[in-house]
Amino acid sequence: MMGSAGPPRQTRFVSSEPDEARDFIGRVYDSHLRVGNAVSGGMWVGFDRVEFGDVNLSAVRISADLDFRMEGGDQILIATVKAGRVDYVRGRDSARYGPGDTYLGSRSEVRWDARLHGPDLDVVGLPESLLHEVAGTAPDRSGGHWRPLSWQPLPGCAAQWRTTARYVRELFEGPQVATEPLILGAAVRMLAATALTIFPSDVLPGPSATDRHDAHPATLRRAIAFIESQPHLDLGVADIARAANVTSRALRLTFRRHLDTTPLAYLRRVRLDKAREELGRATAGDDRTIESVASRWGFADPSRFAERYRDEYGESPDRTLRR
Structure with a gap:
């Protein structure tokens, strides 16, 4: 449940002072980021971010070339290049991204170096804990540990990501829904679910034998009782599964098997x-x-x-x- 995150917060920053711009970018990305010197003269930075809890969506424009180094933190960063170029080095791997490309910019336990050439980027930050929750791969549950297998989305999926990210940002900025926790929480989980869909990973594809065993009527009764007593709360599948004392996969199988629906459709x-x-x-x-x-x-x-x-x-x- 994310209802305690409060309303979305917006941050805007514009500067042509190199030291001020470097300090700001360093603070935004916390201690995981070190910003090197600009490699061409002059710098202009425009930064526009909206945050909800640990989720953030940023538009970043830099009219210079910059060197970055980031130590993998507890967030993944998914970036889309609108203009300019980004050159990445991750260990022995290297990649170059240009206009129209979407890529996984960072994840935990991976250090990377990048050179940004006049970039105009849309960047989404998601805590890995949220991805584990939506994927049903919490450490105390079966189903594997979510880990992406590629830095790039599956073929044909980048447009789906861009559409979802744009929709969520519009929700965060909309005056009517900006204070509605049920809408905001669902939007965050939709963003995470889209990331899980477009980036291949090592998550097990289906329910385990234990999940199939747990998908019985008693599980359904516990889940329904929880949903019907708490519909005003910001609930996800993981919250309902915890209340029913089963995994998210077992919960989904339970509703499909006995009601031919999903937990969230029932909610x-x-x-x-x-x-x-x-x-x-x-x-x-x-x-x-x-x-x-x-x-x-x-x-x-x-x-x-x-x-x-x-x-x-x-x-x-x-x-x-x-x-």
């Missing part, structure tokens, strides 16, 4: 019921709107909320509100 249905109850309690003069109620229960898109509402209840949310 969304419970929240939809709660939204309907709230719309039905509205009285003349109170400040409830369809958009505010939908956002409060984790539905970021009012039009999709209305469509699903009509499919489920045979009437529009506006009719419920006016009744």
Whole structure:
């Protein structure tokens, strides 16, 4: 659950002073980063970041050539080059990235050196703990330890990453949902799930024998009881699995086997019921709107909320509100 992260925070920085720019970039990336001297005269840095908890999305523009060194920390960095060039050296491996390329810029236990040539980058930082949680590979659970097998996404998947990152950034910056923990938490997990999808890894592809054994009706009852008692909290699959005392894979298999759905689809249905109850309690003069109620229960898109509402209840949310 990420509800304690608070609303997203924004940081903007612009400077043409080389020392000031180096100090700022060094602080942003903490002690894992050492910024070398510019290798061509002059420097201009523009930095625009939005953060939610340990997740951050940054637009970075540097009108100079810079040398970087980073010791792998507890975040992975996924970068997309919009302009300029980035040359990487990671141990014996080297790579060059240009406009349109998306790549895994950093992960734990890997030191790298890079030379950035007038880069314009979109960079997403995700804590590895979040990736383990979404992948269901927490250290105390079976299923393997998530570790990427490539620095580049699977063929044809880079556009999916760019679309997802842009959507999440727009959510973080939107005034209506910027304070809604259910929407923000789901967006962060969607970002992590997309990263897990596009970068090949050594995570086991399916449930283990233990997971299949645990996917029984008692597990389903525990999970449903937890969901129905806590729908107002920012819940992910890992939270529900912990409450049911099984792995995330076992939980998914349980819902598929017994209800032909997913844990999160079941959670969304419970929240939809709660939204309907709230719309039905509205009285003349109170400040409830369809958009505010939908956002409060984790539905970021009012039009999709209305469509699903009509499919489920045979009437529009506006009719419920006016009744």
